[in-house]
Amino acid sequence: MKCSQFLQELTDYLDGVIDDKTRAELEDHLHWCRNCYVVVSTTKQTIEIYRDSKLYEIPDDLRSRLHSAIMSKCAAHKKNPEKKA
């Protein structure tokens, strides 16, 4: 298997949605190809670091303000359904 073929399968490999035969071929490739091994390892870390980063968590005060605004607009729409945003 060439590195380019390996990369084509990378997303399915990381997502665990790959058949046993292809998985075995990919893992055989990983055992001797250091570059692909590093790409797999660091791509997996990339996904995990973004997932765990809480990069754009909404602050409590903003959440509360937005919540009030949303519910007040929804209540206004309930009273007057003809008027849409």
Next chain:
Amino acid sequence: MNSLNPTAMPPIQSKGTEAVTEELALVQAAKRGDIGAFEQLVKRYDRNVFRIAQHITQNREDAEDVVQDAFLKAYQNLESFQEQSKFYTWLVRIAVNEALMRLRKRRTAKTVSIDEDVQTEDDAIPREIADWSPNPEQLYDQSELKDILGKTIKGLPPTFRTVFVLRDVEGLSTEETAEALDLSVPAVKSRLLRARLQLRDRLSKYFGKKSSRSNQP
């Protein structure tokens, strides 16, 4: 030869699905006019919608507007929700469209569409092969790390950011992401691969072992 056995790496999995029946009961109650039921749906998903909006627009003010407009539109159009898909997927679709619209307004000279062809010849070819050791958490404190992650994802094309945030940050399945973005499954997979590799490449400039950088192929 590798110190870490790749077979020991568990696959990336989607986050667990919400309790669909409970969600459906809230949607049906909201359709019958129970505004308190809709409020429960807002509380359940406002954090997710804000994250998605902020990732796509990269602007706090726009993200706040997207959250308000997406929930209001969902409420106004609740009758048209057919209940064949998850409410959350339907809501995400509304939020993504609102966010892309805001982005277009800010970039008047440049059209932004989830359908645009962003492929270039070699954007899926890794350039930085350096391993990350010590790991990023050991290299940077939380605030520096967030700064790096924010700058890096901001540099990604909006279409890639959108697929990455839905699939990898919010944990939608590939099929749900395709449904929310009105894309085919192969298109989602292709964009996700390129998004993941581009982000990895860009982060390697911060996290890669300096000694390995001269050994790139």
